[in-house]
Structures are given as structure tokens and as C-alpha cells.
Amino acid sequence: MTQTLHITIGTRPNRTGLEETLASIDDGEEVDPNPSRLSIESLATFGRIFRPTNLELLEAIVEYEPASIRELARIVDRHPPEVTENVHELADYGLIELEDEGRAKRPTVWYDEFEFSGDVPLHGLDTDSDAPVAP
Template sequence: MTRTLHVRINSSSDRSDLEDTLAALDAGESVDPKPSTLSVEDLETFGRIFRPTNLELLEAIADHEPESIRELARIVDRHPPEVTDNVTELADYGLVDLEENGRAKRPVVWYDEIDVDIPIGQHSPDIAPA
């Protein structure tokens, strides 16, 4: 089964997913601990998060399952401090989990694909309605 992370550009504070999850918990239902949707506030933020260097890191994590950020840096042939900064940013947005692995942190992705929903035209969050 393919696990998909849905990403959408949404400038409003749409909390319906959170509210649905809380309602399910209140009803005693089990819920997926990982949200399947990431809302990004604007296209500029989306571009920063999903820039080519970060996409390369996500692919390397999924393909090689490195034991540490240092190993990930070797895989992508970049300096460890730069990779650490990028992986920390990805973790802050929930795109990467950092599991304790002795003294190291092991980067892990829980999804197999990313589905992106980018509104255009008058529905775009970057354009104010007339």
C-alpha cells in the first residue's frame, strides 16, 4: 500500500483535519499518528521547503535509509552542517522524523509519495480577491 503525504497551499488557518482527529479521539476511535496532509501557508514557503536540495535529501532518505545525518551527507556528497540544517527544517515541517540512534539521529520518511495541490488564479492564497 502506498503512503501518500498530501501538501496544499492554504493561507487560511484551516484546522478541519485537526478538528476531525480530535473528534475521532474523543469518540475513542484510533487515528493515524501521522497527519496525511501538510498545509503550507504560501508559495514562497512551499518553494523553500521543496527546493531541489531538500527533494534530493528526501529521495536519498527514502532510497538509502541512512543511519545518521552524517551518513546522509556522505550519500548526497554535501557538508554535514548544511545537511543537518536542511534535515532540521524538513523535520520542523513534519516531512522527516528524526529517530534517536545512539548518539546520532536517523532521518526517516514515513510516506512513499508526495501529492501537491497548488491553487492558481483567484483561488491562489497569494492573490487577494478583487
């Protein structure tokens, strides 16, 4: 069964069901067939979270299953402190999990795909960020 994370741009973070889904997966339980949802508070935040460097990290985590953040940094050929910052941002939004592996943190992805939805009005956008905005 494909695990999908549905993502919308909203007025405040809404991680409805995300923590419960992650806990069920960790416990080896069947997960609710209703998809998990993540609401991102602004278009600027959406652009920051889904910038190319973060998408590269997500892809590398899925493809290579690194045992630690340091190994992930080697895979993407970036400095570990930068990767650590990006990984923690992704974890804060529930896009990855960090599993304790001794002294290391192992990044994992629990879903197979994203589904983006919602309307983005062209007025009242949060444009205070210099982060690039993903289409």
C-alpha cells in the same frame, strides 16, 4: 498499502492528523486509510521546502536509509552543517522524522508519495523570499 502525504498551499500550517499518523506508525499500529495532509502557508515557503537540494535529501533517505545525518551528508556529498539545517527544516514540516540512534539522529520518511493539490492565485503571492519556487 501506499502512504500518501497530501500537500496544499494555504494560509497557515495545517498538519491535521500528521502527528497521530506518525505516532501510530511508530507504535506498529494500522494507520487511518484517510491520507495525512500538510498545508504550507505560502508559495515562497513551498518553494523553499521543495527546492532541489531538499528533494535530493528526501530521495537519498528513501533510497539509502542512512543511519545518521552525517551519513546522509556523505551520500549527497554535502557539508554536514548544511544537511543538518535542511533536515531539521524538513522535520519541522513533518516531511521526515528524526529517530534517536544513540548520539545520532536517523532521518526516516514514513510516506511513499506526495500528492500536491490546490489553486494558486496569481495575485497576492508571498514573493518576499529569494527561494526558487517549485512548479
